Amino acid sequence: MDGETAKININTIARVAKVSTSTVSSFINGTEVFPFSPETRRRVKQAMLELNYRPHIGGILMRRSAQRRSKVGFVFGEDCSQPVLRTAAIPLVQRFLCDLENALDTRLDMSLEILRVNDEDSRSDWNTQLLELDCLINFGQLNNLMCDTLFRRNLPLIEVYSTEEVRRHGDFSGIDAEFDFLFWRNDRQIEQLFEHFHAQGRRNFLFISSCNIKALRPDFYGYDAEMKLEGFKRALVSHPDCTGRILSAKNVNDFNMFREFELTRELLRENPGALENADAVICHNDIVAQAVASVAMEAGRLPGRDLMLSGEGHFRELQYWYPKITTGCVDYAQLTDRVCELIELRRNDRISPPRKIEIPTLLLTPDRS
Amino acid sequence: MDGETAKININTIARVAKVSTSTVSSFINGTEVFPFSPETRRRVKQAMLELNYRPHIGGILMRRSAQRRSKVGFVFGEDCSQPVLRTAAIPLVQRFLCDLENALDTRLDMSLEILRVNDEDSRSDWNTQLLELDCLINFGQLNNLMCDTLFRRNLPLIEVYSTEEVRRHGDFSGIDAEFDFLFWRNDRQIEQLFEHFHAQGRRNFLFISSCNIKALRPDFYGYDAEMKLEGFKRALVSHPDCTGRILSAKNVNDFNMFREFELTRELLRENPGALENADAVICHNDIVAQAVASVAMEAGRLPGRDLMLSGEGHFRELQYWYPKITTGCVDYAQLTDRVCELIELRRNDRISPPRKIEIPTLLLTPDRS
Incomplete structure (x- = not known):
């Protein structure tokens, strides 16, 4: 988008389309009480097309005081720079997160998003990625800047891993790294x-x-x-x-x-x-x-x-x-339950000491049915 | 979050922590020029913990005039209410979108997000899901409210399907459904x-x-x-x-x-x-x-x-x-190329007529290596 385009706003559209600003606003947000006439639709759309205008997201969020749905982020600490869909395709991630996504949705009314951090040594990358979250789940390796950014935003961290030892990346001196920890062996x-x-x-x-x-x-x-x-x-x-x-x-x-x-x-x-x-x-x-x-x-x-x-x-x-x-x-059902419980706990309690919980594993024989 | 918690903002935190508001702001956004003293860190963090305060995303976006990364949404039209990670696990989706995510990232500096629309007959669901996009790719069935919402936001739609005929869902009377169409047979x-x-x-x-x-x-x-x-x-x-x-x-x-x-x-x-x-x-x-x-x-x-x-x-x-x-x-590489070209075209050109392009398919024998 060039400089001129960036200055176009709903006032510009209203002027060009010869309608009121509130009409443009209702049109964009689908909030009209009575249907627009075909002519109004045509004029507003035409103005938007010609000026190549698209509504600005920040403005929409502020104007509406939108109740955003709470969001849980997931970082694949073993390689957080992988494209999101590549991470989603890892069978373990797939298995763990599919159950978790359902549980967050139905039990806590939250959504789940896999994050990608291109450069894990860049503070601004973490800043951007952790912007819209209410909680973060990290699988495996812990990053120092991730921990610091969470700390500054007062966001809870739940660490999940298949071993009791967690590798750390970067300099942790002066960095708070308090987290709840769910692991299996x-x-x-x-x-x-x-x-x-x-x-x-x-x-x-x-x-x-x-x-x-x-x-x-x-x-x-x-x-x-x-x-x-x-x-x-x-x-x-x-x-x-x-x-x-x-x-x-x-x-x-x-x-x-x-x-x-x-x-x-x-x-x-x-x-x-x-x-x-x-x-x-x-x-x-x-x-x-x-x-x-x-x-x-x-x-x-x-x-x-x-x-x-x-x-x-x-x-x-x-x-x-x-x-x-x-x-x-791992007992996936128990893992999901514990994650949900911790997210609920940390919504209101940021004070009590971190939890460390071992999740049992299951042995499944072929004759299970 | 209850009513009281919702009213807490960075001014409250600054007052409780006995620091300036701009200190709290720099702390949260990681924008300080000189490192904070451990005591400042401790005080700000303590206030945030006790008041259970987390920064509001809309405010952050507006204050920073954040350059959000452009985002392409993906709707699995065949069943758009499926959880996101379930959609991501469909082998065809996985195959198509992994390549696409890479291409969008490296060629167009855009990110890709799979959308989930719980109730495809709810305008507000579409409104919320299509809020932050610059373009939408739909695979398969076309929804009337999706098309109308895209139209009102002046967002381009690229339809992708493995047949030339596309099923439609809902009442399309009075609804504009112009889209670029990529298909294979x-x-x-x-x-x-x-x-x-x-x-x-x-x-x-x-x-x-x-x-x-x-x-x-x-x-x-x-x-x-x-x-x-x-x-x-x-x-x-x-x-x-x-x-x-x-x-x-x-x-x-x-x-x-x-x-x-x-x-x-x-x-x-x-x-x-x-x-x-x-x-x-x-x-x-x-x-x-x-x-x-x-x-x-x-x-x-x-x-x-x-x-x-x-x-x-x-x-x-x-x-x-x-x-x-x-x-x-389908020739996945060609499909990816055409999608990228259309996204680039529609960034600036919302006027030229919709394109309809057949993508060739490939026959792969076992002795390929």
């Missing part, structure tokens, strides 16, 4: 799955991790991936009657989670015997597990019968898939 | 796939449609699903040397696209022989096709070798899946 989940397969007589374990682990990405590994791996190692140590092998898919550019399907198939091709020698395979998530299933079935082995196989996440995308596999996940 | 896509398999010597066709067709849902079927079915029927008629059978999965509640995987497997179980007798299977989309693949492979038939198999959509979720299948899709 992915390492224990893997141990639980190990126990489950062990109880069914399985002794030869294979763990297929994400590529996002410390050994492959020492500077920026995922705690989530690393903790699952640690859980497997711990389970193995405490079961001396078992053998265990660990494989990790390679790191690639243009990574998206569904690509792990292909990468896992490659990994098994490059490690002949790994799958054949295992009678229980524990995978980083449901996508990796379905890749293992596809290879096993080509060799005539059916998961659940000829080998035990588990994923993680109980992702919506694969809930109806075949073969059915064992999986684990 | 799913029926032709199916005919193209039929030709492709025919050229490879296949003669016994099976088509697996969506449940969202006229015969099963006479009042509210999907044009998209219906047109694919029509495309198949037309192809069959024009190839008298071929046999063809049509199966449709049953309608269920709690529908999501990934559930079609399970429903398709059920369908094939209930129709023994249907798959065995076919040497080419054309499916409504990639999910249905992968379900067919899983059944075929259990019977020892490999898609691409022992039978021809096609999906539609080239969905991100299944691009790396096994087995590889033939698929068709």
